[in-house]
Amino acid sequence: MNVVEVATARPYQVRIGSGAVGDLAALVAGRRVVVVCPQPRVDLVERLGLDAPIIIEVPDAEDAKTPDVLVSGWEKLAEAGMTRGDVIVGLGGGATTDLAGFLAATWMRGVDVIHIPTTVLAMADAAIGGKTGINIPAGKNLVGAFHEPQAVLCDTDLLTTLPAREVRSGLAEIVKCGFTNDPVILDLVEQPGILDVTSDTFVDVLTRAVTVKAGVVSEDLYEGTSSRGHVGRERLNYGHTLAHAVEAHEHFTWRHGEADAVGMVFAAELSRRYLGLSDEVVDRTRTILAGIGLPITFDEVGWADLRETMNLDKKTRLDPRTQRRVLRFVGISEPGEVAMIVDPDEDVLVECYRSLRAA
Template sequence: MSDVTTIPVGSDYEVLVGHGVSARVASVLPDTVTRVLVVHGHPLAALARPVIAALEERGLEVHVAPVPDAEAAKSVEVAAGLWARMGRAGFTRSDAVVAVGGGSVTDLGGWVAAAWLRGVAVVHVPTTVLGMVDAAVGGKTGVNTAEGKNLVGAFHMPAAVLCDLDHLASLPSADLAAGLAEVVKGGFIADPRILEVIEADANGVQEPSSPALREVIERKIAVKAKVVAADLRESHLREVLNYGHTLAHAIEHHEHYRMRHGEAVAIGMVYAAEIAHRTGRIDAALLERHRYVLGLLGLPTSYSGAGFDELLDALRRDKKTRGSTLRLVVLDDVAEPVRLEGPAEELLREAYAALA
């Protein structure tokens, strides 16, 4: 475990990236902790076992809570069940939650920790590319409702994030590629080197043990850490991390969360690029580069699964909307994200039509 990269998120906490780092889970918890709730997706019991063993070796009282896989975990009902377990076990404000799994599990575990007694410590052990580069970093937690994605939640910073690259060996290739959509986003909004690595070695970045994949993961985490440290509660700057997400969340809601998040984000980034091109912000070459880079990873760049009117209500409920004014993140150039406020509905329709 000597080859570990440490990425600070301001002065709040650190993200550790490397092989075998999940074994450090006990050492990153506060000294006051006596009880730990380990939340993991049902299919990930094997990945959770070393984490549980490390906690028990420290002498902690460990309660293991499997939850449904993927977006099915992110419900008020699942969260309420976890709170009930904590209540029966006598969890106090000095105890902790450890979330082992993809972005859905870290979103859920973070919110459970944020709400229990108004906030207990949480450590995230993301097991997917998406979880490592996005969901587990930044302190945004929450669950979905029938009305939309991530509409209920809280900002709650973790004590640490442990990105164990060994976990990627068992990740299905389609899930790895979908997670890379968030990595591509980091390239477009902040770090062009990410795009260059993918364009030079698209196959390599899809190999779980490759140096290329580790490089782009670490670069994307660094992008998010820098933005989050400057804007913990998404008052302005942090909104750039939502590049591609406005349409993505609307599509996910329409598809009842059966589409992978990264696939929806890929479509959403092309949509944002179409809008930027049609408003004269970016040229045709940068629009095409979106399709090219995402296409190298086998990610979707078009969508015809819904009419625009079917998505419009979900677009208007986007978290960046203020009052009745829709706000979108678009580009003026690579690494130059800006906020577009109140785009005309006709523009939104035209850009959406181009996706088909």
């Protein structure tokens, strides 16, 4: 079992490996447990070893992250008589842990939550770091809160039945950590068999990605505004500015990792123009992502529409002098070296978007 410490003000552990869910019973001993779980994964609840948990079934994937589902969750917590001494368990993918975390953050102004992610994406990213939230029509994760979990249990046995599409999507977030923090990840994901979630190589890259996430959030939990050369938690948004706009315009039918793959290609092109990222790394970005089976082209939505949606990106700031929204992108000058690209030229943005067109 690999253990990664998240050294925030309220420290907790991420436990990674086969059988990690076996640690849950000791963590919740003596407390009532409410399990928030998507309907297709309810069969996993019995593997948690809990005594009569209360189960709140939610829709699968991004359909769970709506105001209606959130309100329904609050009502069910009230019906169950949920107290501050009880605990919520988020069992599912990143959408489920986002929702469960937000329920925990807002119920009685905060109760404990433990995440048991069941997708690669959730294990590598969504379940760690305390970000919670829901979507509204204007954009993804615009409503949310920071609420750290008591623990995160990444049981790799839960990944063995995932469709290949879900594994690929989650690997996009792991690749992102390779570009922003740990270039060794890039070498490992190019190895044959990386899609085998039972392999030592897969567990290695997952642990490395979790270590990256833990280190970043330990230093900058609340995602303070970064300067050009000093980038905190915002570095975890490499590729996400375009990706979130793509997801919104595709009505969340794209997996997050799929959209982020396209977003990383866009960010690499932008980095080439503003930060001197080499042609070799830009080309390698496409090669790695395509090799995993992720999309690297996109031209299904007009640039003007995507650009308007990006105005609502959380990294965007309002210029008090001009009242103009200023876009801020995460870029890299080389793998592991991150810098902000602030207010890039509109013509350059269009040029980078055109580079995403399929040949």
